Amino acid sequence: MKTLLTICRAVLFAWWAIAAAYGADAADKVTLATNWLAQPELGGFYQAVADGTYARHGLEVTIKPGGPLVNNRPLLAFGKIDFLIGTNLIQPFDAAKQEIPTKVVAAFFQKDPQCLLSHADGPWKTWDDLKQAPLLMGNAGRQTFFLWLHDAYDFPRANLRPYNHSLAPFLNDPRAAMQGFATAEPERIREAAGKEPRVFLLADHGWNSYSTVLETRNDLIAKNPDLVQRFVDASIVGWNTYLDAEDTDAADVLIKKDNPSMTDGLIKFSRRKMGELELLRAGEAKKLGIGAIDIERVKSFYAKMVAAGMYQEGEIDPSEAVTVEFVNKGVGVE
Amino acid sequence: MNERSLWIRIGAPALVGALLLAAWEAWVRYAELPKYILPTPSEVASTIVAQWAALGPAWMVTLKTMLVALAAAVVLGVALAALFASSRIVETSLFPYAVMLQVTPLVAVAPFIVIWIGWERVWLTQLVCAWIVAFFPILSNTTMGLRSVDPGLRDLFSLYDASRWQRLRLLLAPSALPYFLSGLKISANLALVGAVVAEFVTGTQVDNPGLASTIFTSQLNSDTPLMFAALSLISLTGIVTFFAMEGLSHLLLRRWHESAIGER
Numbered sequence: 001m002k003t004l005l006t007i008c009r010a011v012l013f014a015w016w017a018i019a020a021a022y023g024a025d026a027a028d029k030v031t032l033a034t035n036w037l038a039q040p041e042l043g044g045f046y047q048a049v050a051d052g053t054y055a056r057h058g059l060e061v062t063i064k065p066g067g068p069l070v071n072n073r074p075l076l077a078f079g080k081i082d083f084l085i086g087t088n089l090i091q092p093f094d095a096a097k098q099e100i101p102t103k104v105v106a107a108f109f110q111k112d113p114q115c116l117l118s119h120a121d122g123p124w125k126t127w128d129d130l131k132q133a134p135l136l137m138g139n140a141g142r143q144t145f146f147l148w149l150h151d152a153y154d155f156p157r158a159n160l161r162p163y164n165h166s167l168a169p170f171l172n173d174p175r176a177a178m179q180g181f182a183t184a185e186p187e188r189i190r191e192a193a194g195k196e197p198r199v200f201l202l203a204d205h206g207w208n209s210y211s212t213v214l215e216t217r218n219d220l221i222a223k224n225p226d227l228v229q230r231f232v233d234a235s236i237v238g239w240n241t242y243l244d245a246e247d248t249d250a251a252d253v254l255i256k257k258d259n260p261s262m263t264d265g266l267i268k269f270s271r272r273k274m275g276e277l278e279l280l281r282a283g284e285a286k287k288l289g290i291g292a293i294d295i296e297r298v299k300s301f302y303a304k305m306v307a308a309g310m311y312q313e314g315e316i317d318p319s320e321a322v323t324v325e326f327v328n329k330g331v332g333v334e
Numbered sequence: 335m336n337e338r339s340l341w342i343r344i345g346a347p348a349l350v351g352a353l354l355l356a357a358w359e360a361w362v363r364y365a366e367l368p369k370y371i372l373p374t375p376s377e378v379a380s381t382i383v384a385q386w387a388a389l390g391p392a393w394m395v396t397l398k399t400m401l402v403a404l405a406a407a408v409v410l411g412v413a414l415a416a417l418f419a420s421s422r423i424v425e426t427s428l429f430p431y432a433v434m435l436q437v438t439p440l441v442a443v444a445p446f447i448v449i450w451i452g453w454e455r456v457w458l459t460q461l462v463c464a465w466i467v468a469f470f471p472i473l474s475n476t477t478m479g480l481r482s483v484d485p486g487l488r489d490l491f492s493l494y495d496a497s498r499w500q501r502l503r504l505l506l507a508p509s510a511l512p513y514f515l516s517g518l519k520i521s522a523n524l525a526l527v528g529a530v531v532a533e534f535v536t537g538t539q540v541d542n543p544g545l546a547s548t549i550f551t552s553q554l555n556s557d558t559p560l561m562f563a564a565l566s567l568i569s570l571t572g573i574v575t576f577f578a579m580e581g582l583s584h585l586l587l588r589r590w591h592e593s594a595i596g597e598r
Contacts, residue, residue, distance in 0.1 A: 073556065074370075074556075077368075077370060077371065078371060091555075091556065094554075094555040098369075098557060099368075100368075100556055134453065139534075139554075143550070143551050143554055144554075157541070161453040162456065164441075164536075
C-alpha cells in the first residue's frame with residue numbers, strides 16, 4: 001500500500017513536472033512595438049492578442065504602442081523588442097543604408113492609407129488643384145512623401161505649412177489642404193466640421209510603398225525562423241478576422257484601453273475604409289494572402305525615392321531591406 | 335580675474351571634457367557598440383566635417399532664432415519688470431499670467447500660435463515660441479532686483495530730491511543689475527532650447543531648416559552619428575553662451591559687486 005502511494009506520488013510529480021516544463025516553454029514571449037497609438041489600422045494585431053490566435057501559435061505577445069514623439073525604432077536594433085510596425089518602406093531602406101541588421105518580413109497594407117485632404121466645399125477639387133493649396137504637413141511627411149510629391153508632381157515647397165496632428169489649422173481655412181490617413185482623418189473632420197473632406201490617396205497617384213510593414217532583427221530570422229513564421233502567420237489570421245468578423249469587440253476593447261481617445265465611430269469608419277479601399281487585400285495579396293511582398297515593387301518604389309533625391313542610385317540594394325521568406329504562402333486565403 | 339584663475343576656469347572643464355570623451359570613445363570601441371546605437375566622439379567629429387555643408391547653415395538658422403529671441407526676452411523682460419516693480423498691484427495682478435505663459439507646454443499651444451500669427455510667418459512663430467521659453471527668468475529676476483533697492487539709499491535719494499532719471503540710473507539700475515545678469519544667464523540657454531523646441535513643434539522653415547530639422551531627419555533615417563553631430567553643435571553653442579554670459583557678468587560687476595570682487 002505504501003509503495004503504491006509512493007508510486008502514485010512519483011507519477012503525479014512527474015506529470016506535474018512535465019506540465020510545468022511544457023507550460024514554461026509553450027509560449028514564446030515577444031513584444032511588438034507599433035508606430036502609432038492603438039487604432040483600428042493596427043486592429044489585426046490586437047485581434048490576434050484578444051482572440052488567442054497568438055497563444056494558439058505558441059506566442060505570448062505584448063503590444064507596445066507608439067505615438068507622436070515616440071520612437072520605438074531603436075528598441076528593435078537594440079533587442080528590447082522583437083517586432084516593429086514600420087510606417088512605410090523608407091525607414092527599412094534607411095536601416096539597410098545605416099547597416100542596421102533589421103528587415104521587413106511582411107507588408108500588411110498593400111496600399112498606403114496616406115492621403116491629402118481638401119475641404120468638401122473648398123476650391124481644390126482635383127489632385128492638380130492641390131499644388132496651389134497651403135499644405136499642412138508634419139516633419140516626417142516633409143522628409144519622405146513630400147519629396148516625392150515635389151519630384152513627381154511639382155508640389156511647391158513654398159506651400160508647406162506646419163502640422164502637429166491638430167485639425168484646427170485645417171478647419172480654420174477653407175483653402176487649406178492637409179496630410180492624413182484615409183482611414184481616420186476624414187471621419188475626424190466630419191465629426192468636427194459636419195462634412196467629409198475630399199480625399200486623395202497617394203497610392204492612386206504612384207506612391208507604391210507598402211505600409212504597416214512588420215520588421216524584425218536579422219539574428220531572430222537566422223536563429224528562430226519558426227518563431228518569426230508563427231508570428232507572421234498568426235498576425236495574418238488576426239487581420240483576416242479583424243476585417244471579416246461581425247464582432248471585433250474583444251480587439252476594440254484592447255484598442256480603446258491603450259488609446260482612450262478612440263471612439264466606436266472612428267473604429268467603425270476605419271474598419272469600413274480598410275475594406276472599401278482594399279488596403280490589405282489589394283492586388284497579389286488576394287491570391288498570396290495578407291502580408292504579401294513583391295520584390296519588384298520594392299525596387300520600383302526605391303527607384304522613385306532615388307528620383308526624389310532621398311537616396312543615391314545604387315546606394316543600397318532595396319531587396320536587402322525585405323525578405324519574402326515568411327509571406328506569399330496563401331495563409332488565410334479561401 | 336588673474337591669470338591663474340583664468341587657467342582653472344578654462345583648463346579644468348576642458349580636462350574633464352577630454353577625459354569624458356576619451357572614456358566614451360574607449361568604451362564604445364571596447365563594447366563594440368554599432369554606430370547606430372552610440373557613435374564614438376571621433377565618428378561624430380568626422381560627421382560634422384563631412385556634413386558641414388548642411389550642418390553649418392542649419393546651425394546659423396538656429397543661432398539666429400536664439401539670439402533674436404534672447405534680445406526680445408531682454409527688452410520685454412526688463413520692460414515688464416519695470417512695470418511690475420512700479421506698482422505692487424500691477425505685479426500681483428499680472429505675475430500669475432507670466433507664470434502661466436512659462437508653464438504652458440509649448441507642444442500644446444504651438445498649433446494655435448501658428449494660426450494666431452499666421453502660417454506664412456513660420457520664423458516669427460518660432461521666435462515667439464522661443465521667447466516664451468526664454469523671457470521668464472529675466473522678468474522674475476529683474477523684478478526682484480528692482481525691489482531689492484536698499485531702503486536707506488532710497489530715502490537718501492528722496493532726501494536729496496533726485497530726479498526720476500537719477501533714481502533709475504544711479505539707484506535702480508545698479509541694484510537690479512546683478513539680478514538681471516543671473517536671469518540673463520539662465521535665459522540665454524533657455525532661448526537656445528526654445529529655438530530648437532520651437533522648430534520641432536512648428537515644423538521647419540522650408541528653405542532654412544535649423545538644427546531641429548537635422549535632428550528630426552537623422553532620427554527618421556536612423557542616422558545616429560548625424561544626430562549626435564547636431565546635438566554637439568547645440569551643446570557647443572550652449573557652452574559658449576554660458577561662458578559669454580559669465581564674462582559679461584564679470585565685466586559689468588567686477589568693480590563693485592560682492593559676487594565678482596572676490597575673484598580678483
